[in-house]
Amino acid sequence: MFNKAIYASTLLSAFAVAAPAPQVPGYTDADFPDVSVTEATGAPATTFGPDSQINAILTTPGSAPPRRSSVLTGATSHGPFSGTATTTGAEQAPTTLGTAIPPLPPNPTATYYNPNGKLQDPAPIPYQPNGGAGTNGTEPRYMVNSDFDYESITLGLYQEWIELDLFNNGLAVFSEDDFLEAGLTAEDRSYIAFMAQQESGHATLLTNMLGESAPPQCTYDYPFRTVREFIDFNQKLTRWGESGVWGFLAHLDSREVGNLLSQSIATEARQQMSFRQMLGLHPMPVWFETGIPQSWQWTYLAPYISSCPENTTRLAWQNFPALHVANNPNPNRFSPNDTAAWEYVGNRTSDPARSDIPADESCVNVNTTGYSCGPAIARNRSEPLTFPGRQVNLTWDAPGQAVGPNNSYVTSTAAKLPQFVAWVSQLNLTYTPLVTTGNNSGYTYQPAGEVYEGDPAVNGTTFIALTDEDVFLTPFNLSMINPHVVALGLYQAG
Ligand SMILES: *[C@@H]1O[C@H](CO)[C@@H](O)[C@H](O)[C@H]1NC(C)=O
Ligand SMILES: *[C@@H]1O[C@H](CO)[C@@H](O)[C@H](O)[C@H]1NC(C)=O
Ligand SMILES: *[C@@H]1O[C@H](CO)[C@@H](O)[C@H](O)[C@H]1NC(C)=O
Ligand SMILES: *[C@@H]1O[C@H](CO)[C@@H](O)[C@H](O)[C@H]1NC(C)=O
Ligand SMILES: *[C@@H]1O[C@H](CO)[C@@H](O)[C@H](O)[C@H]1NC(C)=O
Ligand SMILES: *[C@@H]1O[C@H](CO)[C@@H](O)[C@H](O)[C@H]1NC(C)=O
Ligand SMILES: *[C@@H]1O[C@H](CO)[C@@H](O)[C@H](O)[C@H]1NC(C)=O
Ligand SMILES: *[C@@H]1O[C@H](CO)[C@@H](O)[C@H](O)[C@H]1NC(C)=O
Ligand SMILES: *[C@@H]1O[C@H](CO)[C@@H](O)[C@H](O)[C@H]1NC(C)=O
Ligand SMILES: *[C@@H]1O[C@H](CO)[C@@H](O)[C@H](O)[C@H]1NC(C)=O
Ligand SMILES: *[C@@H]1O[C@H](CO)[C@@H](O)[C@H](O)[C@H]1NC(C)=O
Ligand SMILES: *[C@@H]1O[C@H](CO)[C@@H](O)[C@H](O)[C@H]1NC(C)=O
Numbered sequence: 001m002f003n004k005a006i007y008a009s010t011l012l013s014a015f016a017v018a019a020p021a022p023q024v025p026g027y028t029d030a031d032f033p034d035v036s037v038t039e040a041t042g043a044p045a046t047t048f049g050p051d052s053q054i055n056a057i058l059t060t061p062g063s064a065p066p067r068r069s070s071v072l073t074g075a076t077s078h079g080p081f082s083g084t085a086t087t088t089g090a091e092q093a094p095t096t097l098g099t100a101i102p103p104l105p106p107n108p109t110a111t112y113y114n115p116n117g118k119l120q121d122p123a124p125i126p127y128q129p130n131g132g133a134g135t136n137g138t139e140p141r142y143m144v145n146s147d148f149d150y151e152s153i154t155l156g157l158y159q160e161w162i163e164l165d166l167f168n169n170g171l172a173v174f175s176e177d178d179f180l181e182a183g184l185t186a187e188d189r190s191y192i193a194f195m196a197q198q199e200s201g202h203a204t205l206l207t208n209m210l211g212e213s214a215p216p217q218c219t220y221d222y223p224f225r226t227v228r229e230f231i232d233f234n235q236k237l238t239r240w241g242e243s244g245v246w247g248f249l250a251h252l253d254s255r256e257v258g259n260l261l262s263q264s265i266a267t268e269a270r271q272q273m274s275f276r277q278m279l280g281l282h283p284m285p286v287w288f289e290t291g292i293p294q295s296w297q298w299t300y301l302a303p304y305i306s307s308c309p310e311n312t313t314r315l316a317w318q319n320f321p322a323l324h325v326a327n328n329p330n331p332n333r334f335s336p337n338d339t340a341a342w343e344y345v346g347n348r349t350s351d352p353a354r355s356d357i358p359a360d361e362s363c364v365n366v367n368t369t370g371y372s373c374g375p376a377i378a379r380n381r382s383e384p385l386t387f388p389g390r391q392v393n394l395t396w397d398a399p400g401q402a403v404g405p406n407n408s409y410v411t412s413t414a415a416k417l418p419q420f421v422a423w424v425s426q427l428n429l430t431y432t433p434l435v436t437t438g439n440n441s442g443y444t445y446q447p448a449g450e451v452y453e454g455d456p457a458v459n460g461t462t463f464i465a466l467t468d469e470d471v472f473l474t475p476f477n478l479s480m481i482n483p484h485v486v487a488l489g490l491y492q493a494g
Contacts, residue, residue: 067204068200068203068204069203069204072168076165076169077219078169078219078220080306081307081405081406085402086310086406086408087408088402088410089410090315090319090409091313091314092316099414099483103480112131133255141254141256142256142257143257144209144210144254148251151294151315151316151317152248152251153261154210155297155298156244156245159301160202160203161203161216161218162220163195163196163199163237163238163241164199165220167234168193170224170227171189174226176189178226179227181227182226182227182228182231182278183364183374184231195271202268203217205264206264209257209260215312216312218312219305220304220306221305222304223345223348224345224352226355228279228332228364229345229352229354229355230352231275231278231279232331232352232355233350234271234275235276235279236490237300237304239490240297240301240463241301243290243291244292244296246265247297247478249291277375277378278375279373279375280372280374280375282381282460283377284460285459285494286425287455288427289426290427290475291475292424292478293482294479295317296463296465296488298315298317299411300350302403302404302405303322303348303349303403303404306405307406308406314408318412318482319412320412320413320485320486321411321413321486322348323397324394324395324489325392325490325491326393326395328344328491328492329353329385330357331353331492332353332354332362332363332364332373333361334363334366335383336385338361339353349488349489353492370382371383385492388445388447388456389445390445390446392421393441395441396440396466396487397411415485418434418436418486419434420466420470421434421444421464421466422481423447423457423462424478425462426451426459427451428457429478430458432444432445432446432447434466459493461490461491462493463489464488464489464490465481465485465486466487469484
């Protein structure tokens with residue numbers, strides 16, 4: 001019943017049996033050095049202590065700066081917003097200079113090339129090669145340094161706040177037994193609680209880099225009803241949270257802010273992977289994690305924020321109309337092909353797949369390798385969630401809908417008629433033709449392209465957009481896709 005127990009016993013037996021070489025086909029001369037180690041046998045420990053006493057001194061944690069928010073924010077309310085916004089629309093600059101960024105030739109000064117492995121320029125001091133930004137002794141300033149930085153970090157803070165509430169919320173609404181039924185133990189609950197603590201630290205860091213106008217925590221409206229659905233939602237939410245940061249990190253004006261933000265997003269990446277493992281998905285079925293533009297992250301996030309306190313700093317990013325995938329696979333099924341159309345809890349683009357499917361169609365408590373999707377370090381799926389060439393049925397919303405905190409933002413698009421589906425995954429942007437079947441519906445097929453040979457580009461939780469053109473873009477100029485985006489959705493490829 002409980003997958004933890006199964007996993008533990010397999011691990012123990014794996015240690016006990018040493019398989020004969022070769023264990024990796026084609027990898028020869030792998031002989032172990034001529035030492036012989038005999039693993040201890042016998043009964044494992046059942047009593048623990050007293051331990052040896054070792055040299056130590058008494059320490060105290062010392063004084064750390066306070067966090068902006070405690071981990072538990074007291075009484076919370078959740079659910080949809082039912083009021084009237086006092087203001088609407090995205091934050092706007094006093095002046096806006098154009099409608100599209102014209103492409104330019106490469107930066108004329110970016111010409112460095114090293115043909116011989118030798119240092120080309122005088123070194124400032126021994127062991128420090130010439131170059132680098134922020135390496136000439138300038139004192140670091142850990143503050144946002146432009147409107148671009150400010151809006152990016154403010155978006156990041158909106159994300160950290162929902163995660164802080166979300167992780168606690170799942171622990172609060174589901175019992176230990178509910179978690180056990182999903183194969184997650186009391187230790188896993190502590191781990192999720194620890195992730196919530198990480199968020200209060202991240203929110204403090206981002207607040208400090210913004211200053212006094214940094215937004216506070218808001219009120220949220222979650223889509224899940226069960227532990228599996230909670231985990232699935234977390235897996236999706238942290239996916240766009242992480243990818244949103246990868247999208248803007250290298251573009252920040254403040255390298256100092258980029259430095260600290262990298263150090264928090266590395267943690268978020270681990271959270272995303274852990275939630276995949278808790279859902280029995282392959283932990284990281286890709287070689288590269290993708291980046292998306294800020295307006296994409298905001299589009300995915302906004303529908304789950306019901307209201308924010310008066311005077312909360314507003315965001316300048318765009319909210320695109322929603323792109324719905326009618327036939328995303330259900331990761332709770334051992335046979336993802338059998339997923340019914342619209343097998344979601346709701347119709348927001350990141351809503352989790354329904355976990356209340358018949359027991360004999362579920363993979364949650366299955367023990368068979370290749371078919372189980374109980375929590376594990378890694379899982380093989382004999383029947384993949386999706387595959388190249390799979391038909392993907394889509395519908396999309398018209399612009400002009402109220403979304404986000406207090407329903408105070410409005411979805412918009414600057415694009416013409418949709419013609420392509422853009423798949424943003426790993427290092428790649430791939431377009432497939434859209435076949436329209438109605439004013440707001442159509443289909444396409446999952447592409448088969450690879451990043452490098454052996455690494456299919458589309459896998460994991462993948463970002464898809466409906467576009468009017470197939471503009472050639474690469475990771476560092478991806479945001480130039482925005483004027484071409486008709487609608488934005490999420491595809492559960494693996
Ligand atoms: C040091 O580098 C910074 C950019 O990293 C630059 O703005 C500044 O002018 C440099 N200072 C000197 C004295 O070269
Ligand atoms: C995605 O990754 C999983 C796990 O490695 C694999 O089973 C599946 O075939 C992959 N999908 C594609 C399209 O390559
Ligand atoms: C949003 O709703 C909250 C709660 O009703 C209210 O305090 C706040 O002022 C509203 N904000 C906007 C921008 O309407
Ligand atoms: C919101 O801002 C207005 C104008 O600055 C101010 O009068 C009001 O007190 C603020 N409300 C809150 C709750 O801070
Ligand atoms: C997708 O749409 C096609 C018609 O275009 C239909 O035949 C197919 O059954 C649909 N698939 C799903 C899973 O809804
Ligand atoms: C799922 O559908 C694809 C396409 O029709 C098919 O090739 C594949 O065999 C199906 N998977 C299983 C396990 O039947
Ligand atoms: C989502 O939208 C589709 C198509 O409009 C509809 O068939 C389905 O019932 C909706 N699902 C929910 C949970 O509202
Ligand atoms: C899975 O394995 C556990 C422990 O080995 C066992 O108790 C349980 O009945 C098995 N479940 C199924 C569906 O076979
Ligand atoms: C897991 O999948 C890989 C390929 O994706 C395959 O090589 C391996 O044999 C599978 N392992 C098990 C235990 O099924
Ligand atoms: C599609 O849009 C056109 C123009 O707005 C409208 O006349 C037509 O009825 C729509 N078709 C459907 C199937 O909604
Ligand atoms: C994916 O991106 C890599 C790296 O930029 C590129 O070499 C490759 O051709 C791309 N693959 C496809 C299918 O576009
Ligand atoms: C984006 O960058 C690529 C080079 O990586 C370039 O070929 C392409 O033209 C650029 N796209 C636009 C719209 O500037």
